[in-house]
Amino acid sequence: MRIVLVGPPGAGKGTQAAFLAKNLSIPHISTGDLFRANISKQTDLGKLAKSYMDAGNLVPDEVTIAMAKDRMEQSDAVNGFLLDGFPRNVSQAEALDEMLKAESMKLDAVLDLEVPEDEVVKRIAGRRICRNDSAHVFHLTYQPPKAEGVCDACGGELYQRDDDSEETVRKRLEVYHTQTEPIIDYYKAQGLVVTISALGKVEDVTGRAMAALKGDGEGE
Numbered sequence: 001m002r003i004v005l006v007g008p009p010g011a012g013k014g015t016q017a018a019f020l021a022k023n024l025s026i027p028h029i030s031t032g033d034l035f036r037a038n039i040s041k042q043t044d045l046g047k048l049a050k051s052y053m054d055a056g057n058l059v060p061d062e063v064t065i066a067m068a069k070d071r072m073e074q075s076d077a078v079n080g081f082l083l084d085g086f087p088r089n090v091s092q093a094e095a096l097d098e099m100l101k102a103e104s105m106k107l108d109a110v111l112d113l114e115v116p117e118d119e120v121v122k123r124i125a126g127r128r129i130c131r132n133d134s135a136h137v138f139h140l141t142y143q144p145p146k147a148e149g150v151c152d153a154c155g156g157e158l159y160q161r162d163d164d165s166e167e168t169v170r171k172r173l174e175v176y177h178t179q180t181e182p183i184i185d186y187y188k189a190q191g192l193v194v195t196i197s198a199l200g201k202v203e204d205v206t207g208r209a210m211a212a213l214k215g216d217g218e219g220e
Helices: 013-024 031-040 044-054 061-072 090-102 118-127 166-180 180-189 202-213
Strands: 001-005 028-030 081-084 108-114 127-130 137-139 193-197
Touching: 001 013, 001 180, 013 028, 013 081, 013 202, 028 031, 031 044, 031 061, 044 061, 061 090, 061 202, 081 118, 108 180, 108 202, 118 127, 118 166, 166 180, 166 202, 180 193, 193 202
Parallel strands: 001 081, 001 108, 028 081, 108 193
Antiparallel strands: 127 137
C-alpha cells in the first residue's frame, strides 16, 4: 500500500506511522528522518537543505520533494510506503502525484487523524521533560510525576520546552490549518481520504486505522 498520513501536531502521527508501517510491512518515510539522514550523510541535498536551515530559512519545496523521491525509489519501498510529514502543502501533493504517475503508480489512501484542537493543546502543552535526560517525559494529565516538577527516574527538574507552550502550539496549529489542511480537500476530490478519530489508546487508534484502510471501518 502507498499511504499518506496527515493530522495536526499532537495527533500522534509518528507513533501511529511506526505501528501501521510494521503491520503493513512497508517503510515509514518521515520528512524529519529524511532531513536528518541527508544532512548526516552530507549528501548534496542534505548540504543544500542545511544551507537554508543555517540561514534560518524554510527549505524550499523542490529540495524536500527531491529527498522524498530519492527515498521512495529505494528497494524497500517498491511494494509501498507510508509518508509522514510529506506532502505538507498542495504543491507538494501535486508533485507527489506527478512522481507516482511517471512510475505508473498511485496512492491507495490518505489517512487523516482527527483530533479536536483543545485536545491537541492539552496533549502538547501538558508535556514536561527532565533536564537531566530528555528521554524521561511526563504529562501533567496523562502521566504526571509523583512529585510536582521532579523526575521520577532521576530526581531531575522537569521543564516545559518553549515549543510546547500553549501560545506556540496554537501558532503551529494555525500553520497546519493554512498550509497542510488544504491537502485533505485536494485528496478528497480524488476519493482517497479516510478519516479516523485519533482519540483514545494508541492500540485502539491503530486498530481503527487498520480497519479503515481495509475498508471495513469508519472513514470518508
